[in-house]
Amino acid sequence: MESRKRPDKEKQTHGPSRRSFLKGVGIASAGAAVADKFWTTEEAKAHRTEANAALLAGTNPIVLNVNGEKKSVQVEPRTTLLNALRNHLEPRITGPKLVCDMGSCGSCTVLLDGKPVYSCLVLAVDAVGKPIATVEGLGSPEKLNPVQAAFVEHDGLMCGFCTPGFVTTISAYLKQNPNPTLAEVREACKGNFCRCGAYPRVFEAALAAVKVGKQI
């Protein structure tokens, strides 16, 4: 079982892991991310230097390949792929949700080069030149993919906010392992949280999607 989105993936140069994320952004914004928690005034002041401010400023034009379309967008170096999709791209792509913004819940999962990643842990500039697929790219309301259809059929959702993440994760996993056991499905979506408690039916949906069609 591939343990996706986990630190053992860090060997990839631009892997979407926590550590490489921090490396990529540099000390300045890593510090800033921590300063968002309660720092003392002295500590905060020490990190509020001109050099750090310069690192954080300015935007760059990049081209993202999202759901088969090339999109130009202006982002800062620190802008995450998730924020680029949701807040900067025109028109916006809002299937991936911002929930924890720190790689713990899976609601922002997208496929980067076909692999599921937390888009809140990927810098937009690091996604340049790689195909990005969001849940919108997997199927539309009129033409759902087998996983999406199974989620509807088996009620694998309630509020639906975690659903794009689960659908994306499971769609990618079934491509890799078209005949999973229940235990493997659980393992595959251990990086996704649902608060309403749809898990039992998420599992059902994943296993049912396998039966419906091998083509995910």
Added chain:
Amino acid sequence: MPQQPQPSPSPTPPRKKKIRVPRAINGVEQMVEIEVDDVGGPGWGANDKHTLLNHRMTRVDGALKVSGAAQYTHDVRLPNMTYGRVLRCPHAHARLKKLDYSAAAKKPGVKAIIEGPLKEFRFAGSPVAAVAAVTPEIAQDAIRAIVVEYEVLAHAVRPSDAIKPDAPKVIGQENNLQQKAKQGDPQTVEAAFASCDAIVEAEYRTPRIHHSCLETHGIVVDYRGGDSATIYASTQGTFSIPGDAADALGLPQSAVTATVQHMGGGFGSKFGIGVEGMLACKLSKQTKAPVKLVLTRYDEFVMAGNRSGSWQKIKAGVKKDGTIVALQATQYRLGGLGGGSQAGQPYIYRVANFYREIYALHTNEDSSIAMRAPGHPQASFAMESLVDELANSIGMDPVEFRKKNLRDEMYHRQLDRGAREIGWQRRNSTPGGGSGPLKRGIGCAVGTWGGGGNDQCKVDVAVSRDGSVVVKVGTQDLGTGTRTFTRAIVAEELGLQLKDVVEEIGNSRLGRANDSGGSTTAASLAPSVKDAAYKARILVAERIASLLGSVKSEEITFANGNVTAAGKSISWKQACAALPAAGITAHGEWRSDLQARGVHGVCFAEVEVDVETGKVRPIKMVQVQDCGLPLNRLTMESQINGGMIQSLGMAFWEGRVMDKDLGLQLNPSFMDYKLPGSLEIPEMVPLIDDDDKREVVIGMAEACIIPSLGALANAVCNACGVRVRDLPITPDKILMALSARGSA
């Protein structure tokens, strides 16, 4: 399926019908059957006679949600919109000395900075100021550039500290400990203890729990300096928004429209615009441009509310025959700055002599707010644990013991069914018995809830000449399936399919509806929808009766997309073509006879405890739940699962952790606040109690979060032989208890 028989104009004397209603008997709510006049109008009919309701209907908004097309408040982006962020106080108790935002204001892209309403902050996370900027990143920079000086004051964040006589005052000059209620006669109870065969005395604690809505509290205020505004809100109450927003924007309420098409979880935490909404309105007023202010996950933990904790000291006495005869309880509600909530003991059990005192014990933490069955899981956990301890003290089977002390026979039936489903006979006859380190145990508990409706929903059903049908009401769908049952009630009444009806909801310009709190949505909304659909059917029937020959409108049946009378049948579309050019619109009002209050549920849980590591593995959970008429079996089962899973989190993993000295929350993220995940979910069996023949709608969403806590705690004790009375039941507590027993 045959159409339900329609009530005809009633000749005198009026027909009678039997309904079951709740009655308080000795302070305990019971269901009793009474006879009332049958006033005619719509009725649900028998639960097994429906064509859509009480069936398994997939959500009508499912396709939108699984494909990312559903637009939540978080997904709104408007032209020239700015992003709001909130600066929070980093101290549990402090006074504002200086706030300097000159540097922040100079940053490119920063559009507005406003100060919060407070000068003294009583919890870490209290809002100090807010900014609006052209990107979320710049807004965050601006927040960091604001310089604040505080006078730090003494705090108390732990109940055990706050209760001390010399503790820092948390709420002004008032005592941290406030008596809220007392009931019963302590002398009588004391005397009754003397007659008991066994007495159990114990303390139970539950921590503060976070709603953890995946969509954080958020709002988009679309005000552009004109004389009206539109508010997109992640809310449980569409109509709880316009008044507050109008006040903050200085507009008349009629000028403000609120909308919520989809929302990412509320669980009781999303009513009104909240402090973030007030700040967003002020920022929008200042910038004369749309402002989006969604809380960060960190904000959500420290300032968006929580379920109050509890600390309950209970002493109870029992007779050898299993009757609980005396109970005395001191209950502390731990609601931070707020009063908290906690149902009074002995909760739903019948105890002849009881005395209880209920206090609010304040700490320097944000106020608790409503969370799914406010105050009930806390009280249920303590009482259900105690009930098992009492049963064990006299060597009685916990199921039989419960039946002995629960008057309502619905529970007896449900307990029997749950016991069959889980295999109660497999239960560890001696708690902690068996060989090897992995020990299994089974536990059970019961729950109840009101779930009745009220007269707040105004529904319109419009039928056009082309046969299209629209049902309109401003209510909201929290993921509970409101859209689906609203559409289904209309479709069924008109003999159509789900796809033939469209619902318009989630907008304050539509018919008034109640907030979704207290499991009141279904029982408030469904009767109004049914009334509107029934009247629409009558209106259509009257207009088209002549097409079917000389029949009376009440003789016409609507089924399978056809309109039929006296052996003649035409399609729905053909019938509607005969309507007036403007079609027909029927208005529905709430009918009390289509709903009721009072649901029952039981939960049985099986767990495996590793007595060497203290780790608990949930194996299976079964819940039996009634609700009168199940509007949609598929979504109802999902909600039962959801209740059990949220309980599972409370039982084993969740709980706010505070640092005593810093006064800060130590686990304000999903890295450190552990939610139930895919690897921990046991086999789950949600069962609808179809022996409930009440032909009425009753809300059950909150009921199904209540009993699982007790069932899980009792299963742990049955497995390993020691009882943990302090949630969450973590491995360290189990090992400590095992060790204490070993050394005793």
